[in-house]
Amino acid sequence: MSVSSNKGLWSFILPTFLTLGAITVTPILATFGISLLYINLTMPGPPMFVGLENYAELMADSRFWNSAVVTAELIFIPVAAQIAIGLLLAMVLKEKLAGTRWMRMAFLLPAVIPPAVSGLIWKLFIVPGAGGLAWLGGVFGADMSLDLLSMPSSALAVVIVASVWTGTPFVALLFLSSLESVGDDQYEAARIDGASWFQSHWHISLPELRPAIITVTVFRILEALAIFPIIFVLTGGGPAGSTEPVNYLAYVNGFEYLRVDYAATIIVSFFIVMMALCAPFLVGIARREAKEAR
Amino acid sequence: MRIPTTARLLAAVGVLAGLAATTALAQDKPYEGVTLRVLSTQQPWDAEIEKRVAAFEEETGADVQFDLYAFGQAVQKIGVELSTGSPAYDVFFLEASDVPRYAAAGRLAPFDDAIAAMEGFDGADFIPTTLEAFKYDGKQMGVPYFAATQLNYWRGPVLAEAGFDKAPETFEDMLSICKALKEKGVAPCTALRGKPNTSENVWYWTQIMLAQGGHWVKDYPQDMTPTLNSPEAVRATEIYAELLNDYSIPGSVSAGYDEVVVAMQQGNIAMAIEGAPLAGRILDPELSKVQGELGFAPPPGGPAGRFAPFNAQGWAVGASSKNAEAAQAFVLWATSKETVTDVTLNSSFLAVTRQSVWNDPAFTEKHGYDFGYGEFTRAYAQALADGDPLYRLPIPEFRAVGDRVGLALQEVVTGRRSAQDALDAAQADTERMFRRTGYID
Structure with missing residues (x-):
């Protein structure tokens, strides 16, 4: 179809572009605009334009750099674990074993529980000496009365485990649907040639799933910090900022210290870094989908 | 249709009579039809006022609705509502130290x-x-x-077991007592707030810092250069960390006042420096295991003196309130002598700001706990007298500064940084914050 013949179609897609612009581009631009101002809600007077001053302050903020490290830990470790466990689960669930239908539903449960409730569940589970973990420890003769949330490394580990717990089912479901599109004849041929279960998946499933793995990884990275409610309920960003990612730091600055300009600066900086990291992959995914559509 | 003259006259008389009655009612009940919304905390005071609010409603015709949240959530929601000038609420809970935060921008309606x-x-x-x-x-x-300060709650018989017959005078003494208790197997010695914010670990730590001779800034308000990493502040942090790590209950690093109250109430610790208004909960007749053995003393001090925590909590009215007059009438009714006396004599609330109530023998009889190890009301009055009005700096940015120091304290107690390193970082961040707001060059 020629370009000129597309002209008439603009009137149909324009409303979608306008709506997308209003709900995505406008807030981003507004947030960027706020980050260039000095806004003090606790003092009289209008906002002042300060250029990149807030960004310079951010670069000198030790709490921000701590949050940046925590953010990296809370993105890459859980996403890697979700991909690995999700793949394994998908491969197991693909097998037509007894009860796999019910197992599929059971595996999905953590994904449908609201994040704040997940946070509460984990908080109750690890209550020192009285939660489910202490009980489990008792069953196996181990002393699990430690307060895991009072130590930086264990608190971070708990958040990571909770993140993996809530994110993995969705990943497994996506891999499973991709895996089911791979023809059974390939596995059959491999089996006849003497390939083991592991070899079949290593040489057939993984190459076939490669595009899905890249897509899921990119989207999980972008969504990784959606565990904000879990952090809010479970640790409040502590102890000592060990579970305080940048979106939590932005929340604290905006809603507790009423520094909306600084909160906007944190969010814009984070947005830029995430886009720089993920843009090549997003472009690749878009190109591949366009190619497939043709 | 033609209406007879007599009927029209009767109707007119009826309308006038109705109007007169309405006017009389309006005078009797000046806020008839007004709905007041109160945004406050889930604390005993709020619950007690909510129980009694029908009397105010009956007297004025106003309808008072309470939205009560846990302390932290309430403070945050109030911050958003007040700083944006939202008229959604009329009456707000405020800590006195937060008054400059909103008054400077004209968000509060004066009561004068x-x-x-x-x-x-x-x-x-x-x-x-x-x-x-x-x-x-x-x-x-x-x-x-609400007059907030802290007391040293100490269990006379337990300290006597370790050879001590009085509460520690200084924090260094407290460390010695805790050490002795630990060596004799009476551990843990204490419990203290570890949550990293202005209202928790910083509320506790500040008294040690001031007692060591430290200050928030060089010379308020002339020289606002922060002094958070002074040798006195570093020593105070070391004392705080030693108390928390070596002599406190497990989990103190994330403990708030609730955990401390329960530890003391259940007799799990030998002493605790905790909110004076919490005595009622610690000595709850149904739950307390320390009835009859608890002593009360002002908190310990240090080389520079004794600096008991000091803050007041109260109600303010937003400048954006559409019913400011009615809202202020409600606040004045709630804090009147009659209401306060009624609340204190019929509940566990005792953090009273009215001197007449403190001097009321009925109040002393109800709340004047005395088990032979120091009388409660006397210790409370002494702690209030020792309170430093600059315990928290009266500047809008104080909560941000306090929270930053709170984070540094947690870094120290969790072993992530030394006291000097953590406070150096807090100092640098606070200097940056103060430079931005123009307090320092």
Whole structure:
């Protein structure tokens, strides 16, 4: 179809572009605009334009750099674990074993529980000496009365485990649907040639799933910090900022210290870094989908 | 249709009579039809006022609705509502140290005219520092109902077991006592707030810092250069960390006042420096295991003296309130002598800001706990007298500074940084914050 013949179609897609612009581009631009101002809600007077001053302050903020490290830990470790466990689960669930239908539903449960409730569940589970973990420890003769949330490394580990717990089912479901599109004849041929279960998946499933793995990884990275409610309920960003990612730091600055300009600066900086990291992959995914559509 | 003249006259008389009755009702109930919304905390005071609010509603015709949240959530929601000038609520809970945060931008409605117009309110009856703490630029921005300080709650028989017959005078003494208790197997010695914010670990730590001779800034308000990494502040942090790590209950690093109260109430610790208003909960007749053995003393001090925590809590009215007059009338009713006396004599609430109540024998009889190890009301009055009005700096940015120090304290107690390193970082961040707001060059 020629370009000129597309002209008439603009009137149909324009409303979608306008709506997308209003709900995505406008807030981003507004947030960027706020980050260039000095806004003090606790003092009289209008906002002042300060250029990149807030960004310079951010670069000198030790709490921000701590949050940046925590953010990296809370993105890459859980996403890697979700991909690995999700793949394994998908491969197991693909097998037509007894009860796999019910197992599929059971595996999905953590994904449908609201994040704040997940946070509460984990908080109750690890209550020192009285939660489910202490009980489990008792069953196996181990002393699990430690307060895991009072130590930086264990608190971070708990958040990571909770993140993996809530994110993995969705990943497994996506891999499973991709895996089911791979023809059974390939596995059959491999089996006849003497390939083991592991070899079949290593040489057939993984190459076939490669595009899905890249897509899921990119989207999980972008969504990784959606565990904000879990952090809010479970640790409040502590102890000592060990579970305080940048979106939590932005929340604290905006809603507790009423520094909306600084909160906007944190969010814009984070947005830029995430886009720089993920843009090549997003472009690749878009190109591949366009190619497939043709 | 033609209406007879007599009927028309009767109708007119009826309407006039109705109007007159309505006017009389309006005079009797000046806020008929007004709905007041209160945004406050889930604390005993709020619950007790909510129980009694029908009397105010009956008297004025106003309908008072309470939205009560846990302390942290309430403070945050109030921050958003007040700083954005939202008219959704009329009455707000405020800590006195937060008054400058909102008064500077004109977010609060001054009470001066309302207080002057109300007969029998008797402003002179308030503990002067509490009322003063709610002033900004000479105007009364709220009315305090809660005088906050801390006491040393200590179990006489337990300390006697280790050879001590009185509460520690200084924090260094406290460390010695805790060490002795630990060596004798009476551990843990104490429990303390570890949550990293202005209202928790910093509320506790500040008294050690001031007692060591430290200050928040060089010379308030002339020289606002922060002094958070001074040798005194570093020593205070080391004392705080030693108390928490070596002599406190497990989990103290994330403990708030609730955990401390339960530990003391259940007799799990030998002593605790905790909120004076919490005595009622610690000695709850149904739950307490320390009845009869608890002593009360002002908190320990240090080389520079004793600096018991001091803050007042109260209610303020938003400048954006559409019912400011009614809202102020409600606050003045709630903090009147009659209401406060009724609340204190019929509940566990005792953090009273009115001196007449403190001097009331009925109040002393109800709350004057004395088990032979120091009397409660005397210790409370002493702690209030020792309170430093600059315990928290009266600047809008104080909460951000306090929270930053709170984070540094947690870094120390969790072993992530030394006291000097953590406070150096807090100092640098605070200097940056103060430079931005123009306090320092």
